[in-house]
Amino acid sequence: MNKVSNPMIEEYFSQLNANMSEWPAADRQEFTRELRAHVLDRLGQLAVASEADCRSVLAALGTPDELARQYRLERIIRRSAWRTSPLLILRTTFRWALSGVQGFAVFMIAFTGYAFAVSFYVGALLKPFFPRNVGFFVGREGLNLAAWPLPHGVAVLDSYFIPLSVLFGYILTLGTTLLIRLIIGRFRKLRQRI
Numbered sequence: 001m002n003k004v005s006n007p008m009i010e011e012y013f014s015q016l017n018a019n020m021s022e023w024p025a026a027d028r029q030e031f032t033r034e035l036r037a038h039v040l041d042r043l044g045q046l047a048v049a050s051e052a053d054c055r056s057v058l059a060a061l062g063t064p065d066e067l068a069r070q071y072r073l074e075r076i077i078r079r080s081a082w083r084t085s086p087l088l089i090l091r092t093t094f095r096w097a098l099s100g101v102q103g104f105a106v107f108m109i110a111f112t113g114y115a116f117a118v119s120f121y122v123g124a125l126l127k128p129f130f131p132r133n134v135g136f137f138v139g140r141e142g143l144n145l146a147a148w149p150l151p152h153g154v155a156v157l158d159s160y161f162i163p164l165s166v167l168f169g170y171i172l173t174l175g176t177t178l179l180i181r182l183i184i185g186r187f188r189k190l191r192q193r194i
Helices: 005-019 025-044 051-061 064-080 086-097 101-126 158-193
Strands: 134-139 142-146 154-156
Touching: 005 025, 005 051, 005 064, 025 051, 025 064, 064 086, 086 101, 086 158, 101 142, 101 158, 134 158
Parallel strands: none
Antiparallel strands: 134 142, 134 154
């Protein structure tokens, strides 16, 4: 490789290193070392690597800012892939949502599932304080969990409302967590294939 390409590569990796400054030095060095080896290998396949060749190889990787953002996202996803904390999963999917449409869709699935789970938990907590207003009510509006001032419709499963609400909340929490973990696992496999 000629000397014209070296400063361009050094500048690229300097910017990448600066964009990844919040990560541990060992992780950052390992990532940049692998990436540098990839760039040099691609350029080494050419008889004489010109400045244009170097520019095209670096452009194929993306800007240092994009690459650092992608690495940051993959690191967050990898870290939370096997966790079961809904808050950690929700935070991870929110960060993923900021990176694109696919992440936004996953965040909306997580947010909706956990929001429904929370509504069942809150209903179970409020039932002892508002026994006439909270419960499963079937009426002309359909099924309601709560109504103020008084519900319209007939209360069903009134004595089983609290255990059923806790059970439904738990099933939704667990189901949403497992679904998001499955999606994250598939995303990681897709990234590896690409």
